[in-house]
Amino acid sequence: MKSWEIKPARDLGLPLGQRLRSLARERGLVGLALNAAWRHTLRLYLAAAHRLEVEGRENLPPPPFVIIANHASHLDALTLAAALRGEAARAAHALAAGEVFFGKPAGAAFAAYAINALPVWRGRTQRSELKLLRERLLEDRLAYILFPEGTRSRDGTMAPFQPGLAMLVAGTPVPVVPCWIEGAHECWPPSQRWPRPGRLRLRIGKPLVFEDVAPDAEGRARIAQAARDAVVALRPPG
Amino acid sequence: MSAFAHPVTVWIVGATLAVVATAALVIGGLSLAGRGTPAFRRELWLRLGSWCVLLPLMIGPVLAGREWTILAVTLLGLLCYREYARATGLFRERVLSAVVVLGILFVNFAALDHWYGFFVALWPLTVSLLAVASIPQDRPEGYIQRVGLAVLGYMLFGAGLAHLGYMANDPGYRPIVLLLLTAVALNDVAAFTCGKILGGPKLLPATSPNKTIAGALGAVVVTGSVVALIAHSLFGTTPMGGWFWLLLLGVLVSVAGQAGDLMLSSIKRDIGIKDMGVVLPGHGGILDRFNSLLLVSPAVFHFIGYFVGFGLDEPTRIFTQ
Numbered sequence: 001m002k003s004w005e006i007k008p009a010r011d012l013g014l015p016l017g018q019r020l021r022s023l024a025r026e027r028g029l030v031g032l033a034l035n036a037a038w039r040h041t042l043r044l045y046l047a048a049a050h051r052l053e054v055e056g057r058e059n060l061p062p063p064p065f066v067i068i069a070n071h072a073s074h075l076d077a078l079t080l081a082a083a084l085r086g087e088a089a090r091a092a093h094a095l096a097a098g099e100v101f102f103g104k105p106a107g108a109a110f111a112a113y114a115i116n117a118l119p120v121w122r123g124r125t126q127r128s129e130l131k132l133l134r135e136r137l138l139e140d141r142l143a144y145i146l147f148p149e150g151t152r153s154r155d156g157t158m159a160p161f162q163p164g165l166a167m168l169v170a171g172t173p174v175p176v177v178p179c180w181i182e183g184a185h186e187c188w189p190p191s192q193r194w195p196r197p198g199r200l201r202l203r204i205g206k207p208l209v210f211e212d213v214a215p216d217a218e219g220r221a222r223i224a225q226a227a228r229d230a231v232v233a234l235r236p237p238g
Numbered sequence: 239m240s241a242f243a244h245p246v247t248v249w250i251v252g253a254t255l256a257v258v259a260t261a262a263l264v265i266g267g268l269s270l271a272g273r274g275t276p277a278f279r280r281e282l283w284l285r286l287g288s289w290c291v292l293l294p295l296m297i298g299p300v301l302a303g304r305e306w307t308i309l310a311v312t313l314l315g316l317l318c319y320r321e322y323a324r325a326t327g328l329f330r331e332r333v334l335s336a337v338v339v340l341g342i343l344f345v346n347f348a349a350l351d352h353w354y355g356f357f358v359a360l361w362p363l364t365v366s367l368l369a370v371a372s373i374p375q376d377r378p379e380g381y382i383q384r385v386g387l388a389v390l391g392y393m394l395f396g397a398g399l400a401h402l403g404y405m406a407n408d409p410g411y412r413p414i415v416l417l418l419l420t421a422v423a424l425n426d427v428a429a430f431t432c433g434k435i436l437g438g439p440k441l442l443p444a445t446s447p448n449k450t451i452a453g454a455l456g457a458v459v460v461t462g463s464v465v466a467l468i469a470h471s472l473f474g475t476t477p478m479g480g481w482f483w484l485l486l487l488g489v490l491v492s493v494a495g496q497a498g499d500l501m502l503s504s505i506k507r508d509i510g511i512k513d514m515g516v517v518l519p520g521h522g523g524i525l526d527r528f529n530s531l532l533l534v535s536p537a538v539f540h541f542i543g544y545f546v547g548f549g550l551d552e553p554t555r556i557f558t559q
Contacts, residue, residue: 006509008327013511
Protein backbone atom coordinates (compact mmCIF):
# COMPACT_ATOMS: atom_id res chain seq x y z
CA MET A 1 0.00 0.00 0.00
CA LYS A 2 1.23 3.47 -0.82
CA SER A 3 1.97 5.45 2.34
CA TRP A 4 0.31 8.85 2.78
CA GLU A 5 2.45 11.67 1.55
CA ILE A 6 1.41 15.19 2.48
CA LYS A 7 3.51 17.82 0.72
CA PRO A 8 2.56 21.41 1.62
CA ALA A 9 3.22 24.30 -0.76
CA ARG A 10 6.94 25.07 -0.82
CA ASP A 11 6.19 28.72 -0.08
CA LEU A 12 3.72 28.05 2.75
CA GLY A 13 3.93 30.64 5.51
CA LEU A 14 5.67 33.35 3.49
CA PRO A 15 4.07 36.83 3.55
CA LEU A 16 2.76 37.94 0.13
CA GLY A 17 5.67 40.28 -0.68
CA GLN A 18 8.26 37.60 0.01
CA ARG A 19 6.15 34.97 -1.71
CA LEU A 20 6.09 36.86 -4.98
CA ARG A 21 9.89 37.05 -5.00
CA SER A 22 10.48 33.53 -3.71
CA LEU A 23 12.04 30.82 -5.86
CA ALA A 24 9.83 28.41 -3.89
CA ARG A 25 6.63 30.09 -5.13
CA GLU A 26 3.93 27.63 -6.17
CA ARG A 27 0.65 28.79 -7.64
CA GLY A 28 -2.90 27.64 -7.26
CA LEU A 29 -6.01 27.99 -9.41
CA VAL A 30 -5.92 31.80 -9.45
CA GLY A 31 -2.29 31.88 -10.56
CA LEU A 32 -2.96 29.24 -13.21
CA ALA A 33 -5.95 31.16 -14.56
CA LEU A 34 -4.10 34.49 -14.68
CA ASN A 35 -1.10 32.91 -16.38
CA ALA A 36 -3.34 31.13 -18.91
CA ALA A 37 -5.11 34.40 -19.71
CA TRP A 38 -1.74 36.13 -20.17
CA ARG A 39 -0.45 33.31 -22.38
CA HIS A 40 -3.48 33.39 -24.67
CA THR A 41 -3.35 37.19 -24.95
CA LEU A 42 0.34 36.93 -25.72
CA ARG A 43 -0.23 34.37 -28.48
CA LEU A 44 -2.82 36.64 -30.08
CA TYR A 45 -0.45 39.62 -29.89
CA LEU A 46 2.53 37.70 -31.29
CA ALA A 47 0.40 36.32 -34.12
CA ALA A 48 -1.14 39.68 -34.98
CA ALA A 49 1.80 42.05 -34.52
CA HIS A 50 4.72 39.75 -35.27
CA ARG A 51 3.29 36.88 -37.37
CA LEU A 52 5.27 34.50 -35.16
CA GLU A 53 6.39 31.33 -36.93
CA VAL A 54 7.52 28.34 -34.88
CA GLU A 55 9.62 25.59 -36.42
CA GLY A 56 10.61 22.34 -34.70
CA ARG A 57 7.92 22.20 -32.03
CA GLU A 58 8.10 18.40 -32.30
CA ASN A 59 11.55 18.60 -30.65
CA LEU A 60 10.03 19.73 -27.35
CA PRO A 61 10.16 16.91 -24.76
CA PRO A 62 7.60 16.62 -21.95
CA PRO A 63 8.63 18.54 -18.78
CA PRO A 64 11.00 18.79 -17.08
CA PHE A 65 13.30 20.63 -19.47
CA VAL A 66 15.23 23.89 -19.83
CA ILE A 67 14.56 25.88 -23.00
CA ILE A 68 17.33 28.30 -23.97
CA ALA A 69 17.86 30.84 -26.74
CA ASN A 70 19.83 33.84 -27.89
CA HIS A 71 18.77 36.98 -25.99
CA ALA A 72 18.54 40.44 -27.50
CA SER A 73 15.02 41.61 -26.60
CA HIS A 74 12.22 41.40 -24.04
CA LEU A 75 10.25 39.68 -26.82
CA ASP A 76 12.48 36.60 -26.45
CA ALA A 77 10.93 35.29 -23.23
CA LEU A 78 7.45 36.10 -24.51
CA THR A 79 8.15 34.19 -27.73
CA LEU A 80 9.39 31.08 -25.93
CA ALA A 81 6.48 31.18 -23.45
CA ALA A 82 3.96 31.52 -26.27
CA ALA A 83 5.47 28.61 -28.21
CA LEU A 84 4.90 26.07 -25.44
CA ARG A 85 1.67 24.09 -25.29
CA GLY A 86 -0.29 21.99 -22.78
CA GLU A 87 1.51 20.72 -19.68
CA ALA A 88 4.79 22.35 -20.77
CA ALA A 89 3.09 25.76 -21.00
CA ARG A 90 1.61 25.34 -17.51
CA ALA A 91 4.95 24.16 -16.12
CA ALA A 92 6.92 27.02 -17.75
CA HIS A 93 8.76 29.40 -15.43
CA ALA A 94 10.87 32.19 -16.91
CA LEU A 95 14.06 32.82 -14.96
CA ALA A 96 14.04 36.62 -15.04
CA ALA A 97 16.35 39.36 -13.82
CA GLY A 98 15.16 40.21 -10.31
CA GLU A 99 16.29 43.85 -10.60
CA VAL A 100 14.21 44.42 -13.74
CA PHE A 101 11.04 42.42 -13.06
CA PHE A 102 10.77 42.14 -9.28
CA GLY A 103 12.01 45.54 -8.07
CA LYS A 104 8.59 47.12 -7.41
CA PRO A 105 5.55 45.41 -5.82
CA ALA A 106 3.27 45.91 -8.87
CA GLY A 107 5.97 44.64 -11.23
CA ALA A 108 6.65 41.68 -8.97
CA ALA A 109 2.95 40.78 -8.86
CA PHE A 110 2.73 40.94 -12.66
CA ALA A 111 5.93 38.93 -13.12
CA ALA A 112 4.78 36.31 -10.62
CA TYR A 113 1.11 35.94 -11.53
CA ALA A 114 1.02 36.71 -15.28
CA ILE A 115 4.47 35.78 -16.59
CA ASN A 116 5.09 33.14 -13.92
CA ALA A 117 8.70 34.30 -13.62
CA LEU A 118 11.18 33.37 -10.92
CA PRO A 119 13.71 36.04 -9.95
CA VAL A 120 17.43 35.60 -10.45
CA TRP A 121 19.46 38.43 -8.91
CA ARG A 122 22.54 39.30 -10.95
CA GLY A 123 25.75 38.63 -9.04
CA ARG A 124 23.79 37.77 -5.90
CA THR A 125 22.52 34.28 -6.70
CA GLN A 126 23.50 31.97 -3.90
CA ARG A 127 24.43 28.32 -4.23
CA SER A 128 21.37 27.36 -2.13
CA GLU A 129 19.11 29.17 -4.60
CA LEU A 130 20.57 27.30 -7.55
CA LYS A 131 20.16 24.09 -5.57
CA LEU A 132 16.47 24.90 -5.02
CA LEU A 133 15.97 25.70 -8.71
CA ARG A 134 17.62 22.40 -9.66
CA GLU A 135 15.55 20.50 -7.08
CA ARG A 136 12.29 22.04 -8.31
CA LEU A 137 13.18 21.35 -11.93
CA LEU A 138 13.42 17.65 -11.17
CA GLU A 139 10.81 17.15 -8.43
CA ASP A 140 8.11 19.55 -9.64
CA ARG A 141 8.79 18.68 -13.32
CA LEU A 142 9.06 22.32 -14.38
CA ALA A 143 10.13 23.88 -17.68
CA TYR A 144 12.58 26.77 -17.26
CA ILE A 145 12.88 29.51 -19.86
CA LEU A 146 16.47 30.63 -19.56
CA PHE A 147 18.82 32.92 -21.46
CA PRO A 148 22.32 31.72 -20.62
CA GLU A 149 23.99 34.93 -21.84
CA GLY A 150 22.67 36.48 -18.62
CA THR A 151 21.47 39.72 -20.17
CA ARG A 152 20.06 41.13 -23.41
CA SER A 153 22.62 41.76 -26.11
CA ARG A 154 22.72 45.46 -26.96
CA ASP A 155 23.71 44.92 -30.62
CA GLY A 156 22.16 41.52 -31.34
CA THR A 157 25.44 39.54 -31.22
CA MET A 158 25.67 36.58 -28.86
CA ALA A 159 27.76 36.74 -25.69
CA PRO A 160 29.40 33.71 -23.98
CA PHE A 161 27.07 31.57 -21.85
CA GLN A 162 27.12 31.97 -18.06
CA PRO A 163 27.61 28.85 -15.90
CA GLY A 164 24.08 28.96 -14.39
CA LEU A 165 22.59 26.64 -17.02
CA ALA A 166 25.24 24.01 -16.38
CA MET A 167 24.66 24.21 -12.61
CA LEU A 168 20.99 23.40 -13.19
CA VAL A 169 21.36 20.42 -15.52
CA ALA A 170 24.82 18.87 -15.09
CA GLY A 171 24.53 15.22 -14.07
CA THR A 172 20.74 15.18 -14.49
CA PRO A 173 18.55 13.63 -17.19
CA VAL A 174 16.83 17.02 -17.74
CA PRO A 175 17.04 17.94 -21.44
CA VAL A 176 18.19 21.35 -22.63
CA VAL A 177 16.26 22.56 -25.68
CA PRO A 178 18.26 25.02 -27.82
CA CYS A 179 16.34 27.67 -29.80
CA TRP A 180 17.11 30.55 -32.11
CA ILE A 181 14.91 33.63 -32.16
CA GLU A 182 15.08 35.75 -35.29
CA GLY A 183 13.69 39.28 -35.54
CA ALA A 184 13.16 40.11 -31.86
CA HIS A 185 16.08 42.52 -31.68
CA GLU A 186 14.80 44.42 -34.71
CA CYS A 187 11.28 44.65 -33.24
CA TRP A 188 12.22 45.57 -29.69
CA PRO A 189 15.89 46.29 -29.05
CA PRO A 190 17.01 47.13 -25.50
CA SER A 191 17.32 50.79 -26.51
CA GLN A 192 13.56 51.12 -27.14
CA ARG A 193 10.79 51.50 -24.59
CA TRP A 194 8.07 49.69 -26.55
CA PRO A 195 8.06 47.04 -29.32
CA ARG A 196 7.14 47.75 -32.93
CA PRO A 197 5.47 45.29 -35.31
CA GLY A 198 7.71 42.98 -37.33
CA ARG A 199 8.18 39.34 -38.21
CA LEU A 200 9.40 36.87 -35.56
CA ARG A 201 10.75 33.38 -36.21
CA LEU A 202 11.54 30.71 -33.62
CA ARG A 203 13.53 27.59 -34.45
CA ILE A 204 13.49 24.86 -31.84
CA GLY A 205 16.38 22.41 -31.98
CA LYS A 206 16.84 18.84 -30.79
CA PRO A 207 17.29 18.50 -27.02
CA LEU A 208 20.71 17.96 -25.43
CA VAL A 209 21.21 15.85 -22.31
CA PHE A 210 24.15 16.28 -19.94
CA GLU A 211 23.50 13.37 -17.57
CA ASP A 212 27.06 12.07 -17.87
CA VAL A 213 28.73 15.43 -17.39
CA ALA A 214 30.13 16.07 -13.90
CA PRO A 215 29.00 19.30 -12.21
CA ASP A 216 32.58 20.53 -11.81
CA ALA A 217 34.25 23.54 -13.46
CA GLU A 218 35.33 21.56 -16.50
CA GLY A 219 31.86 20.02 -16.90
CA ARG A 220 30.19 23.41 -16.60
CA ALA A 221 32.43 24.87 -19.28
CA ARG A 222 31.69 21.91 -21.57
CA ILE A 223 27.94 22.31 -21.11
CA ALA A 224 28.05 26.07 -21.68
CA GLN A 225 30.03 25.60 -24.90
CA ALA A 226 27.90 22.70 -26.18
CA ALA A 227 24.67 24.58 -25.46
CA ARG A 228 25.96 27.74 -27.14
CA ASP A 229 27.12 25.76 -30.18
CA ALA A 230 23.66 24.16 -30.43
CA VAL A 231 21.95 27.57 -30.32
CA VAL A 232 24.33 29.07 -32.89
CA ALA A 233 23.79 26.06 -35.18
CA LEU A 234 20.12 27.01 -35.42
CA ARG A 235 20.91 30.52 -36.70
CA PRO A 236 19.85 30.85 -40.32
CA PRO A 237 22.73 31.33 -42.73
CA GLY A 238 23.56 34.82 -43.90
CA MET B 239 -36.60 44.42 8.64
CA SER B 240 -34.18 46.75 10.40
CA ALA B 241 -30.72 45.34 11.08
CA PHE B 242 -31.17 46.07 14.79
CA ALA B 243 -34.81 44.98 15.05
CA HIS B 244 -34.08 42.27 17.59
CA PRO B 245 -32.71 43.35 20.97
CA VAL B 246 -30.26 40.41 20.99
CA THR B 247 -28.58 41.89 17.89
CA VAL B 248 -28.11 45.15 19.77
CA TRP B 249 -26.77 43.35 22.84
CA ILE B 250 -24.26 41.28 20.88
CA VAL B 251 -22.96 44.17 18.75
CA GLY B 252 -22.83 46.42 21.84
CA ALA B 253 -21.04 43.78 23.92
CA THR B 254 -18.54 43.14 21.12
CA LEU B 255 -17.70 46.84 20.83
CA ALA B 256 -17.39 47.06 24.62
CA VAL B 257 -15.00 44.09 24.72
CA VAL B 258 -12.79 45.60 22.00
CA ALA B 259 -12.76 49.00 23.75
CA THR B 260 -11.93 47.39 27.11
CA ALA B 261 -9.17 45.31 25.52
CA ALA B 262 -7.69 48.46 23.96
CA LEU B 263 -7.79 50.22 27.34
CA VAL B 264 -6.17 47.27 29.13
CA ILE B 265 -3.41 46.86 26.53
CA GLY B 266 -2.92 50.66 26.50
CA GLY B 267 -2.64 50.56 30.30
CA LEU B 268 -0.09 47.74 30.12
CA SER B 269 1.94 49.72 27.59
CA LEU B 270 1.83 52.94 29.64
CA ALA B 271 2.78 51.08 32.82
CA GLY B 272 5.52 49.19 31.00
CA ARG B 273 4.07 45.85 32.16
CA GLY B 274 5.03 42.71 30.20
CA THR B 275 7.77 42.41 27.62
CA PRO B 276 7.66 44.65 24.52
CA ALA B 277 7.24 41.49 22.39
CA PHE B 278 4.21 40.43 24.45
CA ARG B 279 2.64 43.90 24.22
CA ARG B 280 3.29 43.98 20.47
CA GLU B 281 1.59 40.59 20.13
CA LEU B 282 -1.44 41.89 22.05
CA TRP B 283 -1.68 45.00 19.85
CA LEU B 284 -1.35 42.87 16.71
CA ARG B 285 -4.15 40.59 17.85
CA LEU B 286 -6.36 43.53 18.75
CA GLY B 287 -5.58 45.17 15.40
CA SER B 288 -6.55 41.99 13.58
CA TRP B 289 -9.82 41.85 15.50
CA CYS B 290 -10.53 45.49 14.61
CA VAL B 291 -10.27 44.53 10.92
CA LEU B 292 -12.02 41.17 11.28
CA LEU B 293 -15.02 42.20 13.36
CA PRO B 294 -16.48 44.68 10.83
CA LEU B 295 -15.89 42.07 8.11
CA MET B 296 -17.75 39.47 10.18
CA ILE B 297 -20.55 41.56 11.69
CA GLY B 298 -21.00 44.04 8.81
CA PRO B 299 -22.33 41.54 6.23
CA VAL B 300 -24.67 39.97 8.81
CA LEU B 301 -26.16 43.38 9.58
CA ALA B 302 -26.21 44.34 5.88
CA GLY B 303 -28.57 41.54 4.85
CA ARG B 304 -29.16 38.03 3.58
CA GLU B 305 -27.21 38.33 0.33
CA TRP B 306 -24.21 39.94 2.01
CA THR B 307 -24.14 37.26 4.68
CA ILE B 308 -24.13 34.46 2.10
CA LEU B 309 -21.48 36.29 0.03
CA ALA B 310 -19.28 36.66 3.11
CA VAL B 311 -19.67 32.95 3.95
CA THR B 312 -18.80 32.06 0.34
CA LEU B 313 -15.61 34.14 0.49
CA LEU B 314 -14.74 32.67 3.87
CA GLY B 315 -15.19 29.15 2.48
CA LEU B 316 -12.99 29.88 -0.54
CA LEU B 317 -10.25 31.49 1.55
CA CYS B 318 -10.30 28.64 4.07
CA TYR B 319 -10.13 26.09 1.25
CA ARG B 320 -7.17 27.94 -0.28
CA GLU B 321 -5.22 27.66 2.97
CA TYR B 322 -6.18 24.00 3.41
CA ALA B 323 -5.25 23.13 -0.18
CA ARG B 324 -1.86 24.85 0.09
CA ALA B 325 -1.11 23.21 3.44
CA THR B 326 -2.05 19.71 2.28
CA GLY B 327 -0.64 20.06 -1.24
CA LEU B 328 -4.08 19.44 -2.74
CA PHE B 329 -3.73 22.69 -4.76
CA ARG B 330 -1.41 20.80 -7.13
CA GLU B 331 -4.39 18.65 -8.16
CA ARG B 332 -5.92 21.38 -10.25
CA VAL B 333 -8.90 19.36 -11.53
CA LEU B 334 -9.97 18.30 -8.04
CA SER B 335 -9.31 21.78 -6.68
CA ALA B 336 -11.48 23.26 -9.41
CA VAL B 337 -14.29 20.82 -8.54
CA VAL B 338 -14.08 21.73 -4.84
CA VAL B 339 -14.17 25.45 -5.69
CA LEU B 340 -17.17 24.89 -7.99
CA GLY B 341 -18.85 22.87 -5.24
CA ILE B 342 -18.31 25.72 -2.75
CA LEU B 343 -19.76 28.22 -5.24
CA PHE B 344 -22.76 26.02 -6.06
CA VAL B 345 -23.65 25.16 -2.48
CA ASN B 346 -23.59 28.82 -1.51
CA PHE B 347 -25.65 29.62 -4.59
CA ALA B 348 -28.17 27.03 -3.39
CA ALA B 349 -28.28 28.91 -0.08
CA LEU B 350 -28.72 32.22 -1.92
CA ASP B 351 -31.50 30.71 -4.04
CA HIS B 352 -33.12 29.28 -0.91
CA TRP B 353 -33.27 25.90 -2.64
CA TYR B 354 -32.82 23.35 0.12
CA GLY B 355 -33.19 20.36 -2.23
CA PHE B 356 -30.17 21.45 -4.29
CA PHE B 357 -28.30 22.49 -1.14
CA VAL B 358 -28.60 18.94 0.20
CA ALA B 359 -28.13 17.24 -3.19
CA LEU B 360 -24.76 18.95 -3.71
CA TRP B 361 -23.13 16.83 -1.03
CA PRO B 362 -23.49 13.45 -2.84
CA LEU B 363 -23.23 15.08 -6.27
CA THR B 364 -19.96 16.90 -5.53
CA VAL B 365 -18.45 13.89 -3.79
CA SER B 366 -19.37 11.71 -6.78
CA LEU B 367 -17.78 14.21 -9.15
CA LEU B 368 -14.65 14.37 -6.98
CA ALA B 369 -14.47 10.58 -7.05
CA VAL B 370 -14.40 10.47 -10.86
CA ALA B 371 -12.85 13.82 -11.84
CA SER B 372 -9.22 12.69 -11.71
CA ILE B 373 -9.76 9.23 -13.23
CA PRO B 374 -9.28 10.42 -16.86
CA GLN B 375 -5.71 11.42 -15.91
CA ASP B 376 -4.99 7.68 -15.72
CA ARG B 377 -2.88 8.17 -12.61
CA PRO B 378 -4.14 5.71 -9.97
CA GLU B 379 -1.22 6.25 -7.61
CA GLY B 380 -2.32 8.52 -4.78
CA TYR B 381 -5.99 8.34 -5.88
CA ILE B 382 -7.43 7.64 -2.43
CA GLN B 383 -5.33 10.37 -0.81
CA ARG B 384 -6.18 13.13 -3.26
CA VAL B 385 -9.88 12.26 -3.42
CA GLY B 386 -10.00 11.91 0.38
CA LEU B 387 -8.40 15.33 0.84
CA ALA B 388 -10.76 16.89 -1.70
CA VAL B 389 -13.88 15.34 -0.14
CA LEU B 390 -12.82 16.54 3.32
CA GLY B 391 -12.13 20.01 1.89
CA TYR B 392 -15.56 20.24 0.26
CA MET B 393 -17.28 18.87 3.35
CA LEU B 394 -15.65 21.40 5.68
CA PHE B 395 -15.50 24.59 3.60
CA GLY B 396 -18.41 23.99 1.24
CA ALA B 397 -21.19 21.76 2.46
CA GLY B 398 -20.51 22.38 6.18
CA LEU B 399 -19.76 26.08 6.31
CA ALA B 400 -22.54 26.97 3.85
CA HIS B 401 -25.06 26.11 6.60
CA LEU B 402 -24.05 29.38 8.24
CA GLY B 403 -25.08 31.32 5.14
CA TYR B 404 -28.25 29.26 4.69
CA MET B 405 -29.44 30.49 8.11
CA ALA B 406 -29.77 33.96 6.54
CA ASN B 407 -32.88 32.75 4.70
CA ASP B 408 -34.73 33.13 7.97
CA PRO B 409 -35.93 36.70 8.62
CA GLY B 410 -34.68 36.45 12.20
CA TYR B 411 -31.20 35.16 11.26
CA ARG B 412 -29.16 38.12 12.52
CA PRO B 413 -29.14 37.40 16.25
CA ILE B 414 -28.62 33.65 15.65
CA VAL B 415 -25.63 34.11 13.30
CA LEU B 416 -24.12 36.84 15.47
CA LEU B 417 -24.58 34.60 18.50
CA LEU B 418 -22.64 31.81 16.78
CA LEU B 419 -19.85 34.13 15.58
CA THR B 420 -19.33 35.56 19.06
CA ALA B 421 -19.98 32.32 20.95
CA VAL B 422 -17.13 30.47 19.22
CA ALA B 423 -14.77 33.36 20.04
CA LEU B 424 -16.00 33.34 23.67
CA ASN B 425 -15.47 29.55 23.67
CA ASP B 426 -11.78 29.99 22.73
CA VAL B 427 -11.26 32.66 25.38
CA ALA B 428 -13.10 30.62 28.05
CA ALA B 429 -11.06 27.48 27.30
CA PHE B 430 -7.80 29.47 27.44
CA THR B 431 -8.73 31.33 30.65
CA CYS B 432 -10.14 28.32 32.51
CA GLY B 433 -7.11 26.27 31.45
CA LYS B 434 -4.72 28.93 32.78
CA ILE B 435 -6.60 29.42 36.06
CA LEU B 436 -7.44 25.81 36.87
CA GLY B 437 -4.47 24.01 35.27
CA GLY B 438 -4.58 20.23 35.61
CA PRO B 439 -4.02 17.42 33.14
CA LYS B 440 -3.70 18.01 29.42
CA LEU B 441 -6.64 17.24 27.14
CA LEU B 442 -4.86 15.75 24.12
CA PRO B 443 -1.16 16.60 24.52
CA ALA B 444 -0.02 15.13 21.20
CA THR B 445 -2.67 17.05 19.27
CA SER B 446 -2.68 20.38 21.09
CA PRO B 447 -0.20 20.58 23.98
CA ASN B 448 -1.62 23.76 25.57
CA LYS B 449 -5.21 22.60 26.04
CA THR B 450 -6.31 21.18 29.37
CA ILE B 451 -9.31 19.11 30.44
CA ALA B 452 -10.26 21.87 32.89
CA GLY B 453 -10.13 24.43 30.06
CA ALA B 454 -12.35 22.31 27.83
CA LEU B 455 -14.92 21.68 30.59
CA GLY B 456 -14.78 25.32 31.70
CA ALA B 457 -15.51 26.42 28.13
CA VAL B 458 -18.49 24.05 27.99
CA VAL B 459 -19.89 25.56 31.21
CA VAL B 460 -19.24 29.21 30.27
CA THR B 461 -20.22 29.06 26.58
CA GLY B 462 -23.05 26.62 27.24
CA SER B 463 -24.58 28.94 29.87
CA VAL B 464 -24.16 32.15 27.88
CA VAL B 465 -25.56 30.60 24.68
CA ALA B 466 -28.49 29.06 26.60
CA LEU B 467 -29.34 32.40 28.22
CA ILE B 468 -29.24 34.34 24.97
CA ALA B 469 -31.00 31.55 23.07
CA HIS B 470 -33.83 31.78 25.61
CA SER B 471 -34.56 35.27 24.27
CA LEU B 472 -34.63 33.88 20.74
CA PHE B 473 -36.36 30.53 21.14
CA GLY B 474 -38.15 30.81 24.51
CA THR B 475 -41.61 30.54 22.96
CA THR B 476 -40.75 27.78 20.46
CA PRO B 477 -40.68 23.99 20.92
CA MET B 478 -36.96 24.46 21.63
CA GLY B 479 -37.71 26.83 24.54
CA GLY B 480 -37.18 24.34 27.38
CA TRP B 481 -33.98 24.86 29.37
CA PHE B 482 -32.79 21.35 28.65
CA TRP B 483 -32.78 22.00 24.89
CA LEU B 484 -31.33 25.49 25.26
CA LEU B 485 -28.50 24.17 27.42
CA LEU B 486 -27.97 21.32 24.98
CA LEU B 487 -27.64 23.93 22.19
CA GLY B 488 -25.06 25.77 24.29
CA VAL B 489 -23.11 22.57 24.96
CA LEU B 490 -23.31 21.70 21.27
CA VAL B 491 -21.82 25.07 20.28
CA SER B 492 -18.98 24.64 22.77
CA VAL B 493 -18.20 20.99 21.99
CA ALA B 494 -18.44 21.43 18.19
CA GLY B 495 -16.34 24.60 18.42
CA GLN B 496 -13.61 22.83 20.38
CA ALA B 497 -13.84 19.81 18.07
CA GLY B 498 -13.25 22.11 15.07
CA ASP B 499 -10.23 23.59 16.83
CA LEU B 500 -8.83 20.14 17.62
CA MET B 501 -9.54 18.98 14.08
CA LEU B 502 -7.41 21.81 12.67
CA SER B 503 -4.72 21.08 15.27
CA SER B 504 -4.69 17.46 14.07
CA ILE B 505 -4.29 18.59 10.45
CA LYS B 506 -1.45 20.97 11.38
CA ARG B 507 0.33 18.37 13.55
CA ASP B 508 0.05 15.79 10.80
CA ILE B 509 1.56 18.18 8.26
CA GLY B 510 4.09 19.58 10.72
CA ILE B 511 3.18 23.27 10.51
CA LYS B 512 2.32 25.80 13.22
CA ASP B 513 -0.15 28.04 11.39
CA MET B 514 -2.21 27.63 8.24
CA GLY B 515 -1.19 31.05 6.91
CA VAL B 516 0.09 34.53 7.74
CA VAL B 517 -2.87 36.67 6.69
CA LEU B 518 -3.97 37.68 10.19
CA PRO B 519 -1.13 39.08 12.33
CA GLY B 520 -1.21 37.53 15.80
CA HIS B 521 -3.62 34.79 14.70
CA GLY B 522 -1.97 33.06 11.73
CA GLY B 523 -4.18 32.08 8.84
CA ILE B 524 -7.89 32.57 8.31
CA LEU B 525 -8.49 28.93 9.18
CA ASP B 526 -6.65 29.38 12.48
CA ARG B 527 -9.28 31.98 13.39
CA PHE B 528 -12.42 30.38 11.95
CA ASN B 529 -11.79 26.66 12.56
CA SER B 530 -14.42 26.56 15.33
CA LEU B 531 -17.20 27.63 12.96
CA LEU B 532 -16.65 24.74 10.58
CA LEU B 533 -18.41 22.11 12.68
CA VAL B 534 -20.63 24.46 14.69
CA SER B 535 -22.48 25.70 11.59
CA PRO B 536 -24.00 22.42 10.37
CA ALA B 537 -24.50 21.07 13.92
CA VAL B 538 -26.45 24.14 15.10
CA PHE B 539 -28.34 24.45 11.79
CA HIS B 540 -29.75 20.96 12.07
CA PHE B 541 -30.35 21.23 15.82
CA ILE B 542 -32.44 24.38 15.42
CA GLY B 543 -33.85 22.99 12.19
CA TYR B 544 -35.21 19.97 14.05
CA PHE B 545 -37.32 22.17 16.36
CA VAL B 546 -37.91 25.41 14.52
CA GLY B 547 -36.44 25.41 10.98
CA PHE B 548 -34.96 28.24 8.97
CA GLY B 549 -37.03 30.43 6.68
CA LEU B 550 -39.80 27.87 6.28
CA ASP B 551 -42.34 30.56 5.38
CA GLU B 552 -40.02 32.46 3.05
CA PRO B 553 -40.04 32.28 -0.77
CA THR B 554 -37.91 29.46 -2.16
CA ARG B 555 -35.96 29.02 -5.45
CA ILE B 556 -35.69 32.78 -5.77
CA PHE B 557 -33.52 32.71 -8.91
CA THR B 558 -34.21 29.31 -10.43
CA GLN B 559 -37.99 29.40 -10.69
